[in-house]
Amino acid sequence: MSDFVRPARLYLSALLSLALSAALVPPAFAAGAAEPAAPSPGEPQIPSVDKGLSAERVLSDMEALEANADYEPGTLLALIDGDAEVASAGVTLKELAGALDGAGGNLSGGAESIDRAGRCSLSPVSAGDAGDLGILGDIEPVAAGDWLGGLVLARVPVPEGMGAGEAASLLAQDGRVVDFSLGYVCSPEYVSEGAEVEVATGDPIYGELDKQWHLANAAVPGAWSYMQNPDGTRARGGVTVAVIDSGCDLDHPDLVGNLDLANAYDAVAGGPLEGDVLANVDAEDGGEGIASHGTHVCGIVGAETGNGIGTAGVSYDARVLPINAIDPATGRTAPGAIEAAFDYLFGLIDSGEDSIRVVNISLGSRNAMPTVAALLGRALDEYGLTVVASAGNGASSAAHYPSDYEQCISVVCANAEGRKDPNSNYGSGTDVSAPGCYVWSTVDGGGYGYKTGTSMAAAIVSGVAALLYTMDPGATPQQVRDAVVGGAEPLSEPEETAAGMVNATDAMELLLFGVDYGDVGTEEWYVTGGYFTYVARAGIMRGYSGTASFGPYLDVTRAEFATVLYRMANPGSGATTDPSLYEDDETGFSDAVDREYYTAALNWAKREGIMTGDASSGYTTVRPNDSLSRQEAAVMSRRFAGSLGADVGVEGMAAPALEGWDGVAEWARDAMTWCYHREVITGWDNRDGTFSALPLKTVDRSQMTKIATVLDIEFAK
Structure with missing residues (x-):
């Protein structure tokens, strides 16, 4: 593409930038545009x-x-x-x-x-x-x-x-x-080789991923782990992904439950969407691979997850709004159809459909599209939309649109070995890679099949973006972009592109916690139970300062336990930034220290009667850096709830039927009983159908996530 041709085709966007008072494209070439006169009040400026x-x-x-x-x-x-x-x-x-x-x-x-x-x-x-x-x-x-x-x-x-x-x-x-x-016009970004259509059952998202290899390679199941709530429910839905493509099979059994049927739209025909306009493309007429393109993309984003059939959408049940922009007579977008689709989306959002957060465009062209450039700026800046676009399948680093516009997240196609697919575009205009070779998803007629291309890769990234918005509805498009791009891992052969492989788990951690925790296993009980996500998002427990470590199996110290309780009772207190709170130790404990991270927490815990000191030293020491036993944690937890006005009586509560109960100290029995019945500290699972009290076993930070979650939800909130 010559330097002359490219700016020529961007000229109209320069005009629009004047008309909309939004400099979306530098008008270095717009010498032909007259200096606009001052607009009259309330009237649009037409240059x-x-x-x-x-x-x-x-x-x-x-x-x-x-x-x-x-x-x-x-x-x-x-x-x-x-x-x-x-x-x-x-x-x-x-x-x-x-x-x-x-x-x-x-x-x-x-x-x-x-x-x-x-x-x-x-x-x-x-x-x-x-x-x-x-x-x-x-x-x-x-x-x-x-x-x-x-x-x-x-x-x-x-x-x-x-x-x-x-x-x-x-x-x-x-x-x-x-x-x-x-x-x-744009064309669907698919590669026809290897297309296969068959009907299947399964949805094996908790067993072998099998045909759904793309989920594992993009670390999607780990991101799903963070979406578990402490009450056992899954955080899902609430976010809509608009898919501007060839429409969708509106009756597909693996899609219909997640489709926004009321708003599905045909931007070419100008009315309600009736299905995938490429449903009947005949391979013998050159349509191999293109049939069911929109249905396939919709399934990657939002096929029903965990329903026991077919495939699982990356987004874990986000709503999918299919919009057709393809002229069925040509197999390409009709001129202006992408603009018409965004015009429709803007109208929906203005009318109150505020769940639309992500737009997937698995379409592309080597030619700039001036009005698309203008509206992408509006989509980002005024409507808060994350737009994900396929980078194209031309095996080239040349310009490609709309993906090369800076308002888009441009997605490269990678294979199962973590290498760029030879057909995929690459270069400075791309942002991230994703699995895109032989991706298994829905096709027209209720079936499933493989397709290859940056179309599929873009759909995976759109699904990841929807996951992030589901867990953090207040996130901005820039925060989502930073998490997706920042959490990506280098490709196996990165010489052609710096667009690393998307990692949904790392992206989720970066957005929610600000750090990619290297020692947090996403399949561990404290994550899948929703406890880690809860305490981390609430700011109750954090990783070690300056590191990417949370230390889940390190013992909780007495001072750390007090600090966690203090944060729950005094949210946003500034305990370690306000000198009036941490400058002086007021406890009277000989081993407490001024200006430590825990000083304000110990002062508070002493005043509230939560920490009274060691009986063995005449209550003159508190051992802030010693580990905490389960029975000591139970006593402090019960006192904490009592300080907030909770009923901490044990009348009517039977002694827990736990092995080793006789080993619980007399002074801790009421607290252990109360914590057991309130599910704060329950029995230790022996993995043989029995549970033990283990009163002297120390509490680690993973166990602390559950204790803190239950105390915060039940008593501090």
Whole structure:
């Protein structure tokens, strides 16, 4: 791609950046744009452009693009003044949009919606405006949302017998046309080799991953472990992923429960989605691999997880909103269809559908798409959307769109050995890699099959992003991007790309805890039980400062136990940053120390009667750095609950039926009984059907996560 051609095709986005007051693309090449006048209050600013240069750019683009066909030669895209009159209707384009929306023309864009399935003509212009040029007599509006700043984006068919260059010249003479470009299109990013379709049962997400190797390679099950709540429920749902693709099999048994059927939309036909528009593509007609593309992508993102059939979606049951942008006649996007899809999404969000957080675009082109560049900035900055796009399958480091736009997370395709797939694009415009070779997912007709390509890789990253938003709904797109990219691991052969392999577990840890804990096993009981996630997110327990270690099997010291209790009772206290809290030891214990991390906690614990000192020393010592036994932890836990007003009586509570109960000290028996019945400290599992008291066994940090979780939920909250 020459340096001349690329900025030429970005020109329209420079125009939009003026119209929207958002400099999304540096307009270094926009010498033809006049300096905009100061806008009138409440009126959109419509800039003046040298449209003769735009016509020249159409001609140069055609010459450069004829070899790759990533545009529709018979269609131009035009930005038209929304105040232009519609022929024989007596209304403006914008007014027509509102009228159609009120009549149920479609669901897009609120009051700015237009019926994209219908065509309309603009009224003939006066002779003073170059006469009736005839080029706007059969236009098809695509988008008219607020993000266009009072303009309407429309497809303009090139009249029969007229070339695109001549049509562009006529558009340049029409005063209602603000700017125009070729009708650029995208194609599904798949590689056809190895396509296989079969019906299967299984969903073996807790056994061998088998055909779902991509889940293991992207460390997805570990991320799922963090989604367990302490009450035994799974954190799931609440997030919607919009999939702009070829639609979806709306009746697939492994998808239907997670599909947003009420809002599924066809941005090409301009109405409700009826299915995957590529469902009936015949392989003999060159469609091998492309059939069911949207259904396959939707399944990778959001097939029902744990339902015992088929495959498991990466997102663990996020909602999936399928939107078709593909013209079934060509197998590529219709010009302006991606813009129409975003226009629709913006309207949904404006109407209250605020669960939409991720957009997957497994489509791409070698050609820049100016209006897509403009709306991606709006999607990120104003609507908080994380947009994930496939990097393309051209085995090239050349520019690729929309993935190369900085607002997207661009995804490279990797294989099971952790190497970049030879067909995948790579280079400085990419952000992260993901499994994409022979990925098993849903296909049309209720079946399953393999597909390969950056389309599949992008869908995995979209699923990971949905996991992160599920666990942290308040996360920003930048925080999610940082977690996904920062948690990635280097590829086995990283010489061609620095886009490391996505690691869903590490991404989850970076987002939730700010660190990738190297010593926390995601299949350990304290993680799968939801305890570790709870205390870490609540700031009750943290790792060791300056390290990536949590120390789950290190003993809890008496001072650490007091500090954890203090944090629960005094959230956000600033115990180690406010000198008035930690400067002086007030306990009277001879072995307590000023200005230690635990000083404020010990002062508080002494005042509350939670730590009274050692009887053996006449209550003059507290042994802050000694380990804590189970019976000592029980006593402190019961006193803590009592200090918060809880009923800590043991009347009616039977002594626990635990082996070794006779070894519990007399002074700890009531506390051990209370903790057992309140499930704070229960019996030690002997793994043979019996449980032991083990009163003298020390408490480690993994056990402390459960103690702290129960105390915080039941008594401190």
